Amino acid sequence: MSGGALPTLDQLQKLMQCLLGDGVQAKTTMTGPDLSKPYVLASYVNEASEVRGILACDLGLSNSMGAAFSMIPANVAADSTKAGKVPDNIQGNLHEVLNVCVNLFTDNGKERLTLKDVKVCAPNEAPPAVTQSAKFSVQVPRYLGGNCMAGKVGV
């Protein structure tokens, strides 16, 4: 990612607090999302449609972010996570949250990236190979929260 960047803990926490509320807490972690379970993968592409960044989030965090964005009850998010899915009413919100997350990768706008897609990956489905990554745990008050991994793709 020429001129690109990985999100810092501070950037991630501020973004999540802006979108989901001041109580959101993030911390760096050694373990990313559990890829042996369904997880959500957001891909960010440059103007040549090359994937330059990814954000992989476990289902608990994905449903928490999507639900908290418009105050969908926490039990809806928790039940969806147990069922291994992201329901339609959370999907739209999650897409918007992950769209804003593009700015975690753009290094102050040096390279224009856009959200290409958001998909729920099957257990053990490998995400694109990353050259660098950062892993975070995100706690959303009243929701499950969970882990995510931000990765740079390419040089």
Added chain:
Amino acid sequence: MKILVVDDSKAMRMIVIRTLKQTGLGNFQTVEANNGAEALAMIPDQKPDLVLSDWNMPEMKGIDLLKALRASGNTTRFGFITSESSPEVRKEAEDAGAAFLVTKPFTPNSFEAAISPVLA
């Protein structure tokens, strides 16, 4: 003062309005549109003092809304609130007549810093 908030995400419109209320901008009322085309149709009747628009939306993008307004002679003050942040997008917005571009995520302070000079 009336502010038109244009975004295809209802939740994001709610957050924009909530953040506006957290600023010291004083009394205002808000109206909402789901995309550029809807906003373009509403503006002649609603006559907002300020339009706050997302960039990427179905039906009509924010930049196309701004260009259509200016082409029709409408000079309503206009700003973008978008996840777009590249210099190219900022220049395109400025060239089309936008007063400012606030990048998501935003704060009450970033809103106030962008909007206050426009309304002064």
